Amino acid sequence: MLNVKEMLEEINASPYEEIEIKTPHTGVVEFVGLGLGDRVTGPSGKWLERPGTLLAHLTREKNKKPICATQKGQVMDIRTELECTFVEAGERLLTIRHFLSREEVISRILKKALHLFVAPERAKYYFVPEIDAKIKASGEQSVKVREGLDMFIVSRMKRETPLSYSGPEGIIYAVYFQQGDNVDGGQPLIGVCPESQLSLIQDVVNRVQGEWEERD
């Protein structure tokens, strides 16, 4: 039986996450004047259509691209020595200390409650087109899975092979990977909830929503 209280206490002991903001690609960096300790916000709006606080600009081939905060938090460190220099892809620009939100806490706890279907090996994973289309149209919780269902395309070293789901029948409750990104072996791809346990999962969600206090 899942001990939600114990898990919440564990998370409360270290409720922060250090988020490194890195350059997504090469370019010339210009910071926008943020200082240490400044508070920033993440994307907002129903579809996260409003970007987070502007942190810097990255200019590549005359295209100026804004680098925005991905989560709310506090600026802990800024690499001002990079100002107006051409930087490589993946260069760290600054660090944000982020306090975990309710959704993130729920997600952490659900990872222990749901049946996790894990990546059998390091590779890129894609949903098969039929499932991908269904998720895009109606959300992940619209997809029912059962043993043997062809669900994924595994791409490694430029070879593609199908991968079937194995585990209890149920609905996809959470998707833990980005299509096209490398996933390490043993990392969860999806969290499946048997239909009989949906109410139990909902209880966990309600409890976290009631007990977790959001902070800036």
Next chain:
Amino acid sequence: MARHRILIANRGEIAMRILRACEKLGHDFVCVYTRADQQSGHVRLALASGGPKSLYRVSSYQDPSEILAVADATQATAVHPGYGFFAEDYRFARRVVQRRRPLLFIGPSWPQVRDLGDKINTKRMARAHGVPTIPGSDRPIYDEMQALELAQTIFAFQEDQGIGEGCVLVKASAGGGGMGIEEVYDLDSFRSVYRRIRNYAKRNLSDEGVLIEQRIFDFNHLEVQVLAEGGGRSAIHLGTRNCSVQSLGRQKRIEVAPGFDPGSLPYAFDAAGVLAAITRHSVHMALQVGYDNVGTWEWIVTPRGEPFLMEVNTRIQVENGVSGVTSRIRGRADCAQGVDVIAEQIRLGLGEPLGYTQDDVYFSGVGIEYRILAEDPADRFTPCPGRIEAFGWRPEPWLQVFTQVPTLSRGEEPYEIPMDFDPNLALGIVWGQDLAQARERGVEFLRGLVLEGTDTRGEALRTNVPFLMNRTQTILHF
């Protein structure tokens, strides 16, 4: 000749060969790499030869803006695409030469890449110039019902011809290098294979077009290495290669130059005549279409000695080195022991004239190239990801090894094979005065090769070395 700074838009062993060719020709270079490739030999070589300012980490080798941003930041004057990635992307080639700060593209001009990069268009162009081509669809198929009807027609045709087990090839129209291609033996499985190839093509090539062709059995796969000067002024060939030893996925594993050896092996047809015909057709077509860099004309030859042009690869190929070791150019001291095809490509790409004719080219001996991969030939050549813990070979004057993997002894930091790319580890090219000596040396090289490691499950790393050794004895037999 003006000194250029060439951005090498590629990775691994080909980036290393381009880098060395740049140094040989007196040009500067800039390399790029991704996080997954931090251990690659091209990263180490670039740092050792050019220092930290000659190497930049990018988010992807496949993002043209990344490549061009680095080119601008480093004041590069030319881009070499290597093979794969942008090598046959005419949009990239066009962008390189037509931007505000134009660069030279080391490869054919973009209209050539566009026209010959499309297999179907190549087929039409070849037919127009009297070059024989494979029977099959002459345009990409986008509709499943239409594809099914075409497959039905080809199966029925094969049955009429008395072929017991008919077979149809389904391949991505924009694909190449053996990727996105499958055989189908019956109509029941055709639909699922068609969908799989279409999805692959859509995701990887941004073009859902699929070709349906008759599968010709028991053929040999030959190539002609062409070098041509701008505007169809001059074109020569550096002989033929036989690339018939392939994996199940139709990817080459051993290449041999020349393509047949009628001097030591019996053939049921006039093999010398076939080699002469395919080189003649290839050079003729290159001149007719105004080809202007290095390129490969790929042929299939049936057991009856009929050659059909399959496609044209408008780029340097992995196996260029095996043509290089068997070719010589009179009057060129640097080509007395072989031709550096990549250096020739760079010269042509930077606008230099070819400077010699076919009469100046002659051939010497037999070359064999082995592609050494982390894969399991016993399990359908499935890639075997993992780490290499020991790697090395004995240097010989007749041997060239191109690899991004560091030479390693047990106990040193192992090399992690990146997951994002082909499992190619090394190319070994041996030269012999004749086929028998080349084979003997090939086996000697493979026997002496140290290649050990573990896969991701902790078991011994599987490689294709035993497969290469077994197949060495039968190369060029047809």
